[in-house]
Amino acid sequence: MTSMVSTPVPAISTRAAASAGSGDVASASPTTAASDSRRTILDTAARLFRKEGYAAVSLRDISAACGMKAGSLYYHFASKDEIVSEVLRIGVERVFAEVRASIDALGKDAAPEQVFRTAVRAHLRALLESHDYTSANIRIFGHVPAQIRAAQLPLRDEYEAVWADIIARLVPRRKKRSDELRFVRFFLLGAMNGTLDWFHAGHASVDEVAQRYASLALSGLLGASRD
Amino acid sequence: MTSMVSTPVPAISTRAAASAGSGDVASASPTTAASDSRRTILDTAARLFRKEGYAAVSLRDISAACGMKAGSLYYHFASKDEIVSEVLRIGVERVFAEVRASIDALGKDAAPEQVFRTAVRAHLRALLESHDYTSANIRIFGHVPAQIRAAQLPLRDEYEAVWADIIARLVPRRKKRSDELRFVRFFLLGAMNGTLDWFHAGHASVDEVAQRYASLALSGLLGASRD
DNA sequence: GTCTATAATCGGATAGAC
């Protein structure tokens, strides 16, 4: 959600989950002891990175929370960088897949506004209740080494392209200049990702936040409140 | 911009700059060698924290960038925690003071929408072009030790109260429920603070971003574009 | 006020036993 590089904009739902290399935790490989440990390490790392930040979490912290010793992590990963890269990648893959799936479920004739509201809800669900991976990504992305950030940009751009499409469908023909839409996209993603800084389960439901945020984005705070 | 604690809401511009303890860099104390060094250390720390994050910046990094040795910092500050606490405090004080000053300059009869647009511009200017302190605050707040965060909440709440007031003036009488306004405030501050993740000088001016963001917040992305 | 020197701890990473 940071890059300003423009990328080819695929139509929504035309692309497969992309990459998903050999290490994709989400894919259903045959369960082995090694893959179990690998997944446990990544789950734990995502949870700790989300809570504490990137630099504040040591490999000793991760391994201890897994019931392992620090040296054992190196059987599964070559470095801390490799662990955090995987966590970041999976974080985007998941919110990406869920937003696209939620849109696809609406069918091809869904109204642009309905598509928008559905995507906002899916993004916020992934961020606030489903996935430590996605929330860890948003929270630590700006704090990992620049080299790791750079490697993640293509995947982020792919995900942002989905939002560019959703927004482009929504906005009337007039003023479709691409830098117009860029501002809208940054505005919306900034507001949504900012929920991580204040949302705590119990005060309001994720779906309520999603409804309010979608309405605010569509109509503004002076606009007619339709819900 | 994180707390959910409600605080007394002062009318805009009725309160002095609050606190501004003995160590306020912004206040004009007689310039001594010690206060010069103190200020240099804080300026440098703010710049590095903004760029690299909290945990990634060591006291050696700060002192080296000041042309000093690490041990010398301890003449001016008791710990890294004390340095970062000062940076965070000054960051809020400054954006606070500038937003309030920009509103005060409009006079008491300014239209709510004009007040809003002016405040958005002042906040974004402090964040994106004026102050490493303010941008450092936004970037690292969620990554400093919990104890430090907690100590900063009252000041943050004071600043958020200004926004609560600006927004309350703007919204029609209907539906002024406070949790309504809370969502609007979080939505807006999230979008504005998110600019840190993508804005780079040169592509667009801060004032252009401010205009677009204010319009989007007021009218939404379906609304009439009035600029 | 700033320096040097150092204490005490913790960090990522590696080698080899089991």
Add this chain to the structure above:
DNA sequence: GTCTATCCGATTATAGAC
């Protein structure tokens, strides 16, 4: 696969010279 043991550099912080 996981553990133990260890290397080695970096970190915060302190003590005392100048």
